Amino acid sequence: MSYKTLVTFVATETGLKPLLQSASALARRFDAHLEVCCMGVDTTQSMGFYAGAPAIIYQDSLNAAKATAETLQDTAKECLRGADIRWSTDSAVLSLGGITSYVGLKARFSDLVVLPLPYGAGRGPQDEVIIEAALFEGDTPVLVLPQTGGALPEFNKLVLAWNQSNEALHATRAALPLMKQADLVNTVIIDPPSHGAERSDPGGLLAQMLARHGIQTDVSVLARTLPRTSDVLRRHLKDQAADLLVMGAYGRSRLREAILGGATRDMLEDTPCAVFLAH
CATH class of the missing domain: 3.40.50.620 (HUPs)
Structure with missing residues (x-):
């Protein structure tokens, strides 16, 4: 057994490039394919909708989430272009409640999920949802890296x-x-x-x-x-x-x-x- 499909999920540019460096190094180590899933999270909750609220408020939130996903995907492609590994990217616009289904589906058909620590500076509620969705909905092991970028530990x-x-x-x-x-x-x-x-x-x-x-x-x-x-x-x-x-x-x-x-x-x-x- 080996890890031949690795996947990582990103919802913010915080630590994105170092995370991709570490995930790429792990993919190289196992001769695996790396998929980077870029998510734009719409934090407007349906319970917050109210009669008479301008539709433009909701549309602006969706547009912002879409722009975030596109920016993350462009950055990921730029970082991985020319890398000596097999890689792909995907993007999705999701509500906070929709993260679980998306992450679960992607993780389910992967061998290992690579993520940064879900708590700390620059992290939000979506990071905790992502790691739990991978474990419970995806039934997939998760490697959490406290420090991304630089030389990946050999795990000796x-x-x-x-x-x-x-x-x-x-x-x-x-x-x-x-x-x-x-x-x-x-x-x-x-x-x-x-x-x-x-x-x-x-x-x-x-x-x-x-x-x-x-x-x-x-x-x-x-x-x-x-x-x-x-x-x-x-x-x-x-x-x-x-x-x-x-x-x-x-x-x-x-x-x-x-x-x-x-x-x-x-x-x-x-x-x-x-x-x-x-x-």
Whole structure:
């Protein structure tokens, strides 16, 4: 298995060129096709429509979204013209609520989605919608790059977050091409259940499965000595000098994580390295 179709979604010019540099480098590494989907998002909500509102207000918003999509597509073509990879672009004008269907359809027929961090300066609500749509509607793994542009990390030192969940197993299987190329794969287990199925040998069955793929992994079992699991995980990533974290995404519901927080959201808000996610 390898990644032969990569896709990225852009809705703003913020960080566009560095993102394309990183995505192109990854496509080159896997001899893959890169598709850049340029979205103009109309933020006028239908619930905000009211009787008697001038139609020109709505038309202006659509025109602005269309102009944004066209500008993004022109910029993407300019950046990729002459690149030594196979690439294509697409554009769409969408409402905020329509992002999910579009991203889900495009991601569904891709092997990997490449995105920047959804939170931080220059990011908006559409960025969070995009990453969740790729994971849930597209059922596609997502590689989130905290720093785009420049030299793409080789992903030689990987940390695999394992908690026996379906999400973690899906992420493991989806990340096999990256793990096969890594020099070191460290499996980290934080506070394993004392009465779980793997209580006598945490991570043992997983290590056996990976070994049959030619992937050697060492297992680190850690206590949760900090308030949040993500805090322990973040500290471990720095101790390992890891350049990629592989983890299952949204083991809790998205609403619960949005309100109460969770490891997925915490890592996407502040991560020392790239994050590979699958649900």
